Each structure stands twice: as structure tokens, then as C-alpha cells.
Amino acid sequence: MTADTLRLDYRIIYDAVEPGARVLDLGCGNGDLLYFLARDKQAKVQGIELNDEAIYQCVRKGLSVFNSDIKSGLVEYPDQSFDYVILNQSMQEVTNVDFIIQESLRVGRKVIVGFPNFAYIAARFMLSFRGKAPMTKALPHLWYDTPNVRCLSIADFKNFCREKKLRILKAYYLGSEKLVEFWPNLLALNAIFVLTGAGEEEAASHIAARRLDMKAKSC
Amino acid sequence: MSQMKKKQSVGPVQTKYVTFAEPPNELSLELGGKLGPVTIAYETYGELNSDRTNAILVCHALSADAHAAGYLEGENAPGWWEDMIGPGKAFDTDKHFVVCSNVIGGCKGSTGPSSVNPATGEPYALDFPSVTIADMVNAQRHLIDHLGIEKLMCVAGGSMGGMQVLQWVASYPERVRSAIPIATALKHSPQQIAFNEVVRQSVMADPAWRDGNYYAYGQPEKGLALARMIGHITFMSVQSMEEKFSRRLKNVKYDFKFGADFEVEGYLRYKGDSFVKRFDANSYLYITKAIDYFDLSGGKLVPEERKADPRFLIISYRSDWLYPSVQSQEIVRELKMRRMDATYCELRSTYGHDAFLVEMDEQQKLVRHFLDKTFQGYEVVKAYDS
Numbered sequence: 001m002t003a004d005t006l007r008l009d010y011r012i013i014y015d016a017v018e019p020g021a022r023v024l025d026l027g028c029g030n031g032d033l034l035y036f037l038a039r040d041k042q043a044k045v046q047g048i049e050l051n052d053e054a055i056y057q058c059v060r061k062g063l064s065v066f067n068s069d070i071k072s073g074l075v076e077y078p079d080q081s082f083d084y085v086i087l088n089q090s091m092q093e094v095t096n097v098d099f100i101i102q103e104s105l106r107v108g109r110k111v112i113v114g115f116p117n118f119a120y121i122a123a124r125f126m127l128s129f130r131g132k133a134p135m136t137k138a139l140p141h142l143w144y145d146t147p148n149v150r151c152l153s154i155a156d157f158k159n160f161c162r163e164k165k166l167r168i169l170k171a172y173y174l175g176s177e178k179l180v181e182f183w184p185n186l187l188a189l190n191a192i193f194v195l196t197g198a199g200e201e202e203a204a205s206h207i208a209a210r211r212l213d214m215k216a217k218s219c
Numbered sequence: 220m221s222q223m224k225k226k227q228s229v230g231p232v233q234t235k236y237v238t239f240a241e242p243p244n245e246l247s248l249e250l251g252g253k254l255g256p257v258t259i260a261y262e263t264y265g266e267l268n269s270d271r272t273n274a275i276l277v278c279h280a281l282s283a284d285a286h287a288a289g290y291l292e293g294e295n296a297p298g299w300w301e302d303m304i305g306p307g308k309a310f311d312t313d314k315h316f317v318v319c320s321n322v323i324g325g326c327k328g329s330t331g332p333s334s335v336n337p338a339t340g341e342p343y344a345l346d347f348p349s350v351t352i353a354d355m356v357n358a359q360r361h362l363i364d365h366l367g368i369e370k371l372m373c374v375a376g377g378s379m380g381g382m383q384v385l386q387w388v389a390s391y392p393e394r395v396r397s398a399i400p401i402a403t404a405l406k407h408s409p410q411q412i413a414f415n416e417v418v419r420q421s422v423m424a425d426p427a428w429r430d431g432n433y434y435a436y437g438q439p440e441k442g443l444a445l446a447r448m449i450g451h452i453t454f455m456s457v458q459s460m461e462e463k464f465s466r467r468l469k470n471v472k473y474d475f476k477f478g479a480d481f482e483v484e485g486y487l488r489y490k491g492d493s494f495v496k497r498f499d500a501n502s503y504l505y506i507t508k509a510i511d512y513f514d515l516s517g518g519k520l521v522p523e524e525r526k527a528d529p530r531f532l533i534i535s536y537r538s539d540w541l542y543p544s545v546q547s548q549e550i551v552r553e554l555k556m557r558r559m560d561a562t563y564c565e566l567r568s569t570y571g572h573d574a575f576l577v578e579m580d581e582q583q584k585l586v587r588h589f590l591d592k593t594f595q596g597y598e599v600v601k602a603y604d605s
Contacts, residue, residue: 046560052581055564059585062592064530066551067564076555 003036009088009114010036012172012179012192016112017043021083024048024108026070026100027090031058038063046082048073070094077107088114088192092150098164105197110169114192117173119153119185137176138189154185161195170194227306228297229264232289234328236260239361242337246358250512252348256337259362260285260328261320264304265312267368273594274368275310276359277319278376278383281450281506282498284327287319288312302579309586314594315372320362322355322383324506326499329358333434333499344501345431352379352513356386363394372594375399375586377575378542379506382513385550389515392527397593399586401534401575404546405553406514411541414453415507421445422500431501443500444491451490456538456571516549521557531561532589534582536574562589 003014010033017023019041025034028047031054037043047065049055058065066073070090085108087100092115094100104111116138117123123134133143141147152160154173161168172192173184180188238258240246245255262285267274277287277300288304290297298319304310310317321329324347332347339346363371374387374395381403388398407415422428425442433439455463464483479485531554535547544565554561566581568574575582 044560052564052567055562056581056584056588059532059562059564060588062588062596064560064562065564066555066562068548068551076552078556078558081558 003040006032006036008174008177009190009192012174013086013088013112013114014041016170016192016194017041017084019043022081023084023086024077024082025086025088026073026104027087027093028054028058028063028065030054031061031063031065033086033088034058034063035061070100071096074100074103074107079106080109082108084108084110084112086112086114088112089116089190091115092152093147095149097150097160101164101166101195105166105195109196111195112192113157113195114190115152115157116148116190117154117185117188118151119155120189121186124186136189154188154191157191157193161193166195166197168193169196228301229289229305229312232262232264232286232291232298234260234262234285234291236328237362237365239365246354246361248348249351249353249357250349254323254330254348254350254354257323257330257358257361258328258334259320259323259330259358261318261362262286262288262298263319263366264288264317265315267316267366271368272370272372273314274316274318274363274366274371275373275375275590276363276371276387277304277310277317278359278374278380279319279322280376280378280380281510282447282494282503283380284325285319285321285329286327288317299576303583303586309583309590310375311587311590315590318362318366318368320359322379322506323358324350324355324502324509326502331499332431332501332505342434344434347501347505349508349512350505351509352382352386353390355509356383356390359383359387360391360394370394370396373397373399373590375401376403377401378403378572379510382510385515385520386513388529389520392521392525392529395527395529397530397532397589399532399534399589400547400550401582402536402539402542402547402572403550404542405516405520405549407511408546412511414449414541415511418446418449419504419507421449422504428500431504433500438495439500440492440495443495443498443503444488446491446500446503447494447498448487448491451487453541454572456540456569458538458569459571459573462569516553518553518556520550520553521559523557525557528559530589530593531559531563532585533561533563534575534585535563535565536568536570536572536578537565538569539572539574541572 022044025047028049034045038045048068050069085104122136126132126134173180173188174190238256240255240257242255245253246257283299286298287300288298306313321327323329325331326333332343336343374384376384381400384398384400387395422442425439428439467482469485473480533547535544551563568578570578
């Protein structure tokens with residue numbers, strides 16, 4: 001099995017991460033993404049996950065994972081411990097989003113955030129015309145058992161980044177099978193943003209330097 | 220498929236002995252003083268491979284011994300980690316060479332206070348020097364040298380065994396590829412020291428202890444049995460005691476004579492009495508002190524400038540109140556600060572501290588998969604093949 005067979009959001013994140021990068025995945029689930037990053041891109045990966053079964057699956061794949069919630073998972077890490085901190089489909093499940101993102105940017109040079117778009121057309125339709133809490137392919141839960149505690153749209157998140165002075169390095173808007181080109185806030189089920197607080201050039205040069213270092217060691 | 224293979228025992232095993240540190244080359248001890256000659260009792264299971272990369276050291280807890288798996292001649296009970304060690308088991312003796320040794324200071328074949336002091340021809344008793352977890356590990360290192368192993372693929376153990384695991388990483392990081400500390404701590408809390416002190420006081424309060432010089436007269440049975448009863452309470456949980464005993468009576472009604480009315484009382488008395496037959500009272504004092512002195516907190520586990528990066532698998536049990544999960548999380552915190560590669564999992568169990576010896580399913584799975592990756596890397600991870 002290769003990374004090409006992964007689901008769309010994993011594929012996008014997989015492609016966005018450079019070989020040899022240090023990656024921390026907050027809410028890594030059963031470790032599918034981290035496994036391919038580690039195996040095929042020689043990334044140095046670490047997961048944080050709360051669910052027992054998911055942790056067993058990660059360990060089965062040979063991954064390192066901490067049994068912890070993501071709120072308290074970052075405190076001990078020194079600044080800039082990772083090249084990427086991934087918050088895929090987990091940001092909307094925490095209340096203190098601002099804190100988590102700031103912490104992620106402290107321990108990571110870049111942060112990859114993936115979340116469901118609450119302003120997706122079908123969600124709007126459900127709320128406006130049927131008068132019901134939205135359920136879509138990206139929001140599959142009923143109102144009473146959803147883990148989501150933050151409801152946001154792509155436009156909301158862009159505003160948030162502007163307000164918090166976060167640089168958006170890349171943005172990907174996802175439909176059910178492929179990327180969405182137009183009117184993402186209306187037509188995208190999910191979005192993935194690559195953010196940084198520091199200068200991109202600086203972050204890139206650090207990764208390049210370490211890759212050279214890795215090569216030198218393997219020779 | 221190898222995982223489907225019926226799990227077997229390593230079968231008949233023998234305890235072996237190695238002696239080193241003959242005077243004048245005695246073992247220097249952490250707190251000062253010297254010990255020599257030093258004998259270590261150990262057992263091995265499986266075969267060491269030709270490049271000597273498949274060795275696993277298993278470290279025992281307070282009162283256990285080198286007999287971790289299989290059956291000794293004439294004994295019906297298997298070793299103390301039989302469910303973890305054997306062909307097809309978590310520590311798979313088809314793939315790995317497993318070593319377990321008795322700690323120094325103990326009484327199960329390694330040099331301890333009940334051993335004969337060559338200077339006097341009598342048992343050491345309290346002339347035995349204070350030994351620490353670091354000394355126990357230093358002695359194990361001599362054994363590992365003796366077996367011709369440069370680097371251990373893994374060091375694993377629970378409770379005090381977990382402390383030895385941590386000490387291996389602190390003392391000899393370049394000789395450890397991976398570490399599995401289970402239900403353990405970087406240091407004892409005051410509560411844990413308090414229990415150990417009550418345990419020691421109950422031994423020393425027995426007149427038969429005779430300031431440690433009881434070897435000509437027999438063990439301080441009452442004190443040692445009481446000490447062990449206290450220990451057993453701390454190894455269980457509220458739930459496990461409820462499940463095991465509830466308030467069931469040994470007889471139909473109370474006897475009002477301070478006998479063992481309840482099953483739990485009978486159990487503790489039985490455990491205490493049988494312990495006296497198998498464990499030396501002075502060893503109990505020495506080893507509990509070694510545990511209390513142990514302290515690798517504050518960055519001593521992994522120094523900032525380090526020579527090696529062993530992988531970690533840390534396991535704690537939710538119902539373990541003697542070594543609660545927060546203590547394992549402290550280990551995790553130290554490793555995060557050093558950006559170490561580590562896995563931590565808090566397992567569900569109602570067995571309390573005993574869980575690492577009896578609650579096997581998840582522990583086996585985690586250990587087996589962790590070792591597969593450590594030994595063979597990602598390429599051979601079979602997660603997607605089944």
C-alpha cells in the first residue's frame with residue numbers, strides 16, 4: 001500500500017510535508033498519515049491521541065504516540081521542536097483554539113490545520129431551508145453526539161488568521177473527491193491551511209540544513 | 220501466520236550464576252563502599268543471534284527473581300512473567316534472546332545481606348553495604364558484558380523493574396536501543412516512601428529481627444509477614460479487592476475472637492506467611508531503601524547532551540494507585556523536553572499495581588508491536604497486510 005491510496009486530506013498533508021521533516025500530529029487517530037510520512041518520507045513522527053484503540057493501531061504500525069489530550073499535550077516541548085504540527089480535524093473539537101494554535105506555532109515552525117467547512121452549501125441549505133443542524137459528509141455527526149465544539153467557515157478562519165497575524169503559506173479546499181477551485185467557502189467540504197508565525201524562508205532553511213545533516217550521517 | 224501460532228512456554232529452564240568483582244577488584248557502590256565478590260543469578264531464554272542484536276533484558280520487581288519464564292526442575296509454577304516471555308509471546312523467544320537476573324541486595328541467588336561475607340565467614344546481615352538501583356544496574360551490566368552483548372535491543376520491567384529500566388537509560392544510554400518502563404516512577408513520592416517505611420518498621424519491630432542478626436535463629440516471621448501484608452494491600456485496587464473478596468466470610472459467621480473472619484484477612488495472612496518462607500527480611504529492608512533512594516527526576520534520566528536516543532514505550536495502569544499514571548506522565552514529560560521518541564499508554568485494568576503481572580492482552584500487543592518496529596523498522600510492519 002502506498003500514500004496514493006490515502007484519503008484526500010491525508011494525501012494533501014502528505015504531499016505538503018518535506019522528506020525528513022519532524023512532525024507532531026495532534027489527534028493522530030489510527031496513524032495512517034504518520035505511518036506513510038515515516039515510512040516513505042523518512043519523517044521523524046510523533047502522535048498525540050486520546051483514544052485507546054487508535055493508540056494500539058498506531059503502535060501496531062510502529063509509530064510513537066502519547067496517550068494524552070491535545071490541550072495538555074504540548075506544554076513540555078521546547079520551542080521549535082518540530083517542523084510541522086498537524087491539527088487535522090481536531091481543532092474544531094477543542095474550546096481554546098487560539099491557545100492551541102499559538103502553542104502549536106511555538107513548538108512547530110509550521111502548523112497544518114484541517115477542518116470541516118460549516119458554510120458548505122449543503123450545510124447552509126439544511127440550516128436555512130430545512131431549519132436543522134447541518135450534517136454533511138464532513139459533518140457526519142448528529143447534534144447530540146458531535147465532538148465538534150467550534151463551528152467555523154473558511155471565511156471565519158481566514159479572518160482569524162488576519163486578526164492573529166498568522167501567515168497562510170498555503171490553502172487547500174477539498175471537495176469529496178478532489179480540490180475545489182471556485183467559491184471555496186460555499187463549495188468546499190473541508191479546508192487545509194499551512195500556517196506559520198515566523199518567516200517562511202527561515203523555516204525552510206532550517207529544514208534544508210537538517211536534511212543535509214541527515215544525508216551526511218547516512219553516508 | 221506466526222501470530223496465530225499457539226503460544227507455548229519456554230519449557231524447562233535452569234538458573235545460572237556468574238561471579239565477578241573478586242577482591243581487590245570489588246564493585247564500587249554509588250553511596251560509597253565496595254562489594255566483592257559479586258554473584259549474579261540469571262536465566263536466559265531463546266538464542267542470541269550471530270550479530271548479537273536481539274538481546275532483551277527483563278528486570279524484576281521488589282520480591283521477584285531471575286526466574287521470569289518456564290519451569291524450574293521440581294516446580295509446578297512457571298516464572299513470574301510467563302505470560303509475556305516465550306515462543307510467539309510479546310518477548311518472543313523465537314526471535315529474541317531474553318535475559319533476567321536477580322538484583323544484588325536480593326536473596327534469590329545474587330549477592331545480598333543473607334550471603335556469606337568472605338571476611339567473616341558469616342552472613343553479611345547489616346554489614347552488607349547500602350546498594351542502589353544504579354548499583355543493581357551496574358551489576359547487571361557486568362552480566363551483559365559476560366554474555367558478550369554490546370547493545371541491548373530492549374530493557375523492560377515493571378515497578379522496581381521499571382526503575383532499573385530508567386537507570387539503564389541514565390547510566391548506559393549507548394547500550395540500550397529501547398526501553399519499556401511499566402507502572403513505575405522517576406522517584407518515589409512521600410506516600411510511597413511512607414508505605415516502605417511502615418513495611419521496614421514492621422520487620423524491625425519484630426524482636427526476632429535481632430538487629431538483622433537472625434540467621435542462626437530463623438526469620439523475623441511475624442514482622443516480615445506483616446510487612447508483606449501491607450505490601451499486598453498497596454498492590455491491589457478498591458475494585459480488584461471488591462471483585463476478589465467482597466465482604467465474604469471464611470466461615471459462616473463472625474468469630475469475635477480477632478481471627479480471620481473475612482476472606483480478605485485470610486488472603487493477606489496466607490500471602491504474608493508464604494512470603495516468609497521465600498524471602499529474606501534484610502533483603503526486604505535493603506531493596507525498599509534502594510527504591511526510596513532512587514531519583515532520576517530533574518533531567519537526570521536523559522541529559523541534554525546525550526550520546527544515544529533509545530526509543531521508549533511507557534505503560535501505566537488506570538487503577539494503580541501505588542504508582543499512579545501521573546508518575547508515568549512525569550517520565551513522558553522528561554522525554555518530551557528532550558524530544559525523545561516515545562509512546563505512552565495508560566491501560567484500563569481493575570487490578571491496581573499488580574496489573575503489569577496479570578493484565579496481559581493490551582500489554583502484550585503493545586510490547587510486541589513496539590519491539591517489531593524497534594527490531595526491524597517500518598518496512599516490515601505488517602499493519603496493512605492483514
